[in-house]
Amino acid sequence: MSSDESFFKVTGLSYRYPRRGVVLDQVDFELKRGERVALTGPNGAGKTTFLHLLVGLKKPKTGQIWAFGKTRNDEKEFVEVRARAGFLFQDPDDQLFCPTVLEDVAFGPLNLGKSRTEALQIAKDTLTSLGMAGFEERITHQLSGGEKRMITLAAVLAMEPDVLLLDEPSNALDVKARQRLIDTLLSLPQAMVIVSHDADFVDQLSTRELRLENAALMVI
């Protein structure tokens, strides 16, 4: 069913919310090595929902999710998927739940079974590689919007994922912070899915664009 080259392969995926109705209807999708897929679509189309389904945070009503070499169904199988697919949330405040930056970045590696010293080292190295050295002891909620975004990215990269799932990463960033994010993302080797309403941002980054509208996924 798969090739070595693809990370995610999804067939016939459907989802509905109680009052809202169907948001995804028999959607197929594939993500291959080295791709940066942009996912656009109107507000409330179900883009965030789609990313949640990919990593098993929501359970699809129908459909198959094949990820990193295996079909994934239950919570246990998705734990590995989440370790290998780094998810950047729409709002950084949801993601920064530890009091200090260093603790937050080390949280992922620790959960992956690294020892404390290893985890701290990885956290420090990741921060340095993103140009955020010196932020280790800062209090997460006192950072500016742009800084928060970079720290959440570090937190995700510290888990050394194969894939990045980015939900509106450029929101509320000013011109400079946005360019810095673009440069950073371009320099990363990971395959990515990028949700964004920002046309120019998408143009600069993506190798392929998909549009989610009326519960269906279309190639642009």
Place this chain on the structure above:
Amino acid sequence: MSSDESFFKVTGLSYRYPRRGVVLDQVDFELKRGERVALTGPNGAGKTTFLHLLVGLKKPKTGQIWAFGKTRNDEKEFVEVRARAGFLFQDPDDQLFCPTVLEDVAFGPLNLGKSRTEALQIAKDTLTSLGMAGFEERITHQLSGGEKRMITLAAVLAMEPDVLLLDEPSNALDVKARQRLIDTLLSLPQAMVIVSHDADFVDQLSTRELRLENAALMVI
């Protein structure tokens, strides 16, 4: 000190935050009838703070605010300013706190001393004029981003303000919703101050552009 033609006139305005330091330093500003002034600047420059000062949600450290024909100093005097200057907040979620759309739009008129029936009538009329008739009984929390933005605009317009203060109104809107907002704003007679990071949005709307950087306001 004034003319009939200007709504706001600000001289020598300064503001500082305890830990952040000075964000506004001796700023002068004027808003005249029929103007749509764009206010740009990097994250954390103090744009939102500036709008808050205009309507007295924060108290300036130094400086004079003259608005709608009078110098304004204390909380009581600003209540009238707020009734006449409609403020659209950066995040619509901050502004929508009633369960249904109709109640939320009627909240402003009620505060202006209108009776319940009057307030509901005004709310309905405003919604109709923005093309949002039929949304009265919808639950605010479940609207899409674009819809939320239009409802908050209706809520502000229901107070029949002379001036609109818009804080990043196009954030997180999809392409269609954004265009609809531009068209609506262009059709309104009110003078406006528009804060935005979206260059194209600003170009389409503004009659004049100011940039806030390093605590100073510069003409572009």
Place this chain on the structure above:
Amino acid sequence: MHIVDGALSVPVLAIGAVLTAAGVALGLKKMDYDHLPQVGVLSAAFFIASYIHLPIGFSSVHLILNGLIGLALGWAAFPALLIALFLQAVFFGFGGFVVLGVNTLNIALPAVLVYYGCRYGIQSSSPKVAAIWGAIGGAGSIILTTLMVAVSLMLSGEGFALAAKATFIAHIPVMIIEGFVTASAVLLIRKVKPTFLGLDEERVYG
């Protein structure tokens, strides 16, 4: 409605501490690690909401909202309120340290009672009935809390009897306001997020 350190007698302090410890233990047991963020975030929300001051005449009162806390959290109200009161005591000097047990009990026990007493009422299919039960919960929890504060004072010395009665009378406006506020909060939550109050979204809204 916190009591400061030094006012209560040793037996009252001890009983308060023991009962609160039991309540907290039960609350922690009923709350698994997956619900930690939920209880923590709600505890923070109530901490903030309790700083809302509403004017009555020339004075003002601040909301306590333990009825709503109970409806939202059930037994987890005990640990959530203990933490809120602890933070207030050590960082703001508000309320006392040794009386933490009594203070927590006086606020959290009514919350839990409201949870059991009004839980079904607010799920009623009629919004009016639900609002009335919300008001009962909001006002009732304040009545209970005030009574418990009065009893803790009276048990500590007969000199407190008058002060205890006065506390109760002074809180009558608070009861009325909390009733109104809790009722409208319940109405809003029922509409916006019915699952929060244990309502089934599919059943109610299809």
Place this chain on the structure above:
Amino acid sequence: MPEFLEHSGTSWQGQKVKHHRSIVDHIDPRLRVVMASLFALITVLSQSFLSLCVAVGVGLLLALLARLNLKRTLRRVLAMDMFMIFLIILLPFTTPGETWFSILGLSASKEGFLHAVVILLKAHAVVLTLLALIGTLSATVLGHALARLRIPDKLVHLMLFTVRYLEVIGQEYKRMRRAMKARAFVLRTDRHTWRSIGYLIGMLLVHSLERSERIMDAMKCRGYQGKFYLFDDMRLSQKDLTFSLIFTPVLCLLIGLNFL
């Protein structure tokens, strides 16, 4: 209560208020928590005037050593006083005993007055010590110290979560409240006000709850499987030993004075 006192709690900001470092900050957080607790317990159980006066003295001294901000501390102590003033004023008149003086036909008893003074002394001694020894810790460090002191894990993490999101939710509340103000809302004593505040609180809870769901999701995405980790080594140092050597005799003295 005057307004400036009522709101002394709203400036939370993660409890990282401007604070000059002092000797107290060099003492191990666990030791500070333990000593402050013992002190509070002893003070509340003490009955002798002398002992309580010494306790207030110790509280004042600690406040000075910790270099507490004078204005802020005064405001907090005053807020506490306002809270119990009613109780204190009534006590002399409601406690039976030998008449000491009388106004308006009400007789004040000496016993009642003494009782009131005892309460005042206890409350002030404890509050000053708490603010000096524990109030100067950041909430996070306090959480870690409690964890090391074998406070149940769940409770500590619950506290850390509460602290982490106080700021976020506090901001959310302030923004919503400001948005209401911007629409000419003024607090009054009427049903429109109460309904609006009820809606505001309800909406704040809904936002908070949904945020907590997103947080849980974010944690799962980072491999969370029901286990938390705390970093930091707390080790006792020479300074801690010195502090204990000074403070323990003080505590013993406070106990001893009760038996004079």
